[in-house]
Amino acid sequence: DGGITQSPKYLFRKEGQNVTLSCEQNLNHDAMYWYRQDPGQGLRLIYYSQIVNDFQKGDIAEGYSVSREKKESFPLTVTSAQKNPTAFYLCASSIVRGQSSYNEQFFGPGTRLTVL
Amino acid sequence: LAKTTQPISMDSYEGQEVNITCSHNNIATNDYITWYQQFPSQGPRFIIQGYKTKVTNEVASLFIPADRKSSTLSLPRVSLSDTAVYYCLVDDAGNMLTFGGGTRLMVKP
Numbered sequence: 001d002g003g004i005t006q007s008p009k010y011l012f013r014k015e016g017q018n019v020t021l022s023c024e025q026n027l028n029h030d031a032m033y034w035y036r037q038d039p040g041q042g043l044r045l046i047y048y049s050q051i052v053n054d055f056q057k058g059d060i061a062e063g064y065s066v067s068r069e070k071k072e073s074f075p076l077t078v079t080s081a082q083k084n085p086t087a088f089y090l091c092a093s094s095i096v097r098g099q100s101s102y103n104e105q106f107f108g109p110g111t112r113l114t115v116l
Numbered sequence: 117l118a119k120t121t122q123p124i125s126m127d128s129y130e131g132q133e134v135n136i137t138c139s140h141n142n143i144a145t146n147d148y149i150t151w152y153q154q155f156p157s158q159g160p161r162f163i164i165q166g167y168k169t170k171v172t173n174e175v176a177s178l179f180i181p182a183d184r185k186s187s188t189l190s191l192p193r194v195s196l197s198d199t200a201v202y203y204c205l206v207d208d209a210g211n212m213l214t215f216g217g218g219t220r221l222m223v224k225p
Binding site for chain 1: 214
């Protein structure tokens, strides 16, 4: 089945530890995104990448880092510098504008990170 | 960036038609209007997208007036399973989507 996967679904870490969230897609999409969602709030963009080996900061990049070594993978590291890391993290992918007038983003199931 | 405004919450009953209106006064000429649905603890799911007039698919209809400063998502005959948060977004340049707080729709029996 084609889709986007995130693992693990639930993640617990101690304060001060770095943690890496996995995101993989087999949709052959060029663009990938990471969002953060807090309870009762909308999604906020952390980082995005439109091509391998390139990525851009979103609205709330501080305390996070990403890599894009493969088209299929876009892991997110939550560092100890992130002051309030407990949240629901969503990864998404899409085609890149220019290939189509649509910009539908396909989302993974999310990872709920709790920092104790 | 074009900003959207939509009601925080709405209540409805099973079998009714639900209309959620979104305003986007600063929409640009090349922007599309997109709606997503999100269930608790899941990622958002694309519902419908349009540029002008009316778009209909198997799930919903999207009405966009000529000035494109607002849009209305119409869900026909809702069921309990339509209880979710609905986000209205304007697709601005650079593939970025800005998610606001969305509209929490509660469908009651």
